[in-house]
Amino acid sequence: MEIRDWTRIGGGCISDAARFETDEGPFFAKWNLKAPPGLFESEALGLREMAGAGSRLRIPTVVATSARDSTAAFIVMELLETRSAPSPTDEETLGRGLAELHRKTAPRFGFARDTYCGATRQPNTWSNAWPEFYATQRLAPLLDRIAKERRLPASDRALYDRLLARLPELLGAKATPALIHGDLWAGNVLWTRRGPALVDPACVYAEREMELGITTLFGGLTPRAWSAYEEAHPLRAGWRERNPLYQLYHLLNHHLLFGGGYGAQALGIARSLAA
Numbered sequence: 083m084e085i086r087d088w089t090r091i092g093g094g095c096i097s098d099a100a101r102f103e104t105d106e107g108p109f110f111a112k113w114n115l116k117a118p119p120g121l122f123e124s125e126a127l128g129l130r131e132m133a134g135a136g137s138r139l140r141i142p143t144v145v146a147t148s149a150r151d152s153t154a155a156f157i158v159m160e161l162l163e164t165r166s167a168p169s170p171t172d173e174e175t176l177g178r179g180l181a182e183l184h185r186k187t188a189p190r191f192g193f194a195r196d197t198y199c200g201a202t203r204q205p206n207t208w209s210n211a212w213p214e215f216y217a218t219q220r221l222a223p224l225l226d227r228i229a230k231e232r233r234l235p236a237s238d239r240a241l242y243d244r245l246l247a248r249l250p251e252l253l254g255a256k257a258t259p260a261l262i263h264g265d266l267w268a269g270n271v272l273w274t275r276r277g278p279a280l281v282d283p284a285c286v287y288a289e290r291e292m293e294l295g296i297t298t299l300f301g302g303l304t305p306r307a308w309s310a311y312e313e314a315h316p317l318r319a320g321w322r323e324r325n326p327l328y329q330l331y332h333l334l335n336h337h338l339l340f341g342g343g344y345g346a347q348a349l350g351i352a353r354s355l356a357a
Contacts, residue, residue, distance in 0.1 A: 125283065173307040296328075326351045
């Protein structure tokens with residue numbers, strides 16, 4: 083493959099990104115000089131797993147990945163030509179496609195390898211119980227890192243620990259493992275010329291309500307898309323009451339990565355739900 087030209091484009095706050103023009107057509111690539119272990123390999127696996135769901139969503143085809151060596155880690159994938167705004171059909175396709183994605187299941191909760199939400203490593207050891215997975219593979223590791231890297235008073239950690247102990251009661255035991263994107267905010271939904279696409283996954287087989295934690299915080303589903311999703315795959319009763327528990331993970335992660343007022347928002351949720 084011969085590279086004829088390239089142009090830097092927005093690639094988020096973690097990695098550099100560019101469009102490459104080659105003799106085999108255009109491609110999209112991201113690279114990172116200080117990539118954490120397995121960053122792009124986990125992204126590639128997530129993209130392939132989502133593509134394997136057979137949904138109507140556009141998932142970019144992965145061309146190549148490289149772990150960090152003496153240079154940079156990178157991922158090369160199909161370039162998706164985007165447009166500025168969706169059509170009503172695009173919005174409905176997103177909702178129905180997400181429902182189809184969430185119908186892909188697994189015997190247990192977890193994933194084939196650890197993944198990343200932003201720069202935060204997510205352990206994905208398989209578990210039979212959703213409350214246990216959410217406590218030990220998501221919330222507790224984040225709280226441990228926040229305690230080491232940011233301020234977390236002992237009284238606040240005790241509050242969070244009480245909340246973790248209540249998760250079986252608060253989340254219930256009816257969850258079914260479903261493939262979720264895992265970081266489905268508005269920036270990871272692309273409106274392409276061939277329909278809506280999902281990029282930058284943090285995939286896991288989880289209770290599908292977890293997908294809505296970040297979507298309800300930072301966008302991603304328009305009202306029309308949401309209506310199509312609910313028609314295709316209605317959520318369990320009480321999901322709105324459980325939603326703050328899933329917002330909590332992303333607020334804690336943003337607090338870890340960016341600071342600001344996210345910690346106070348997370349603490350407010352914990353205070354409202356801890357016994």
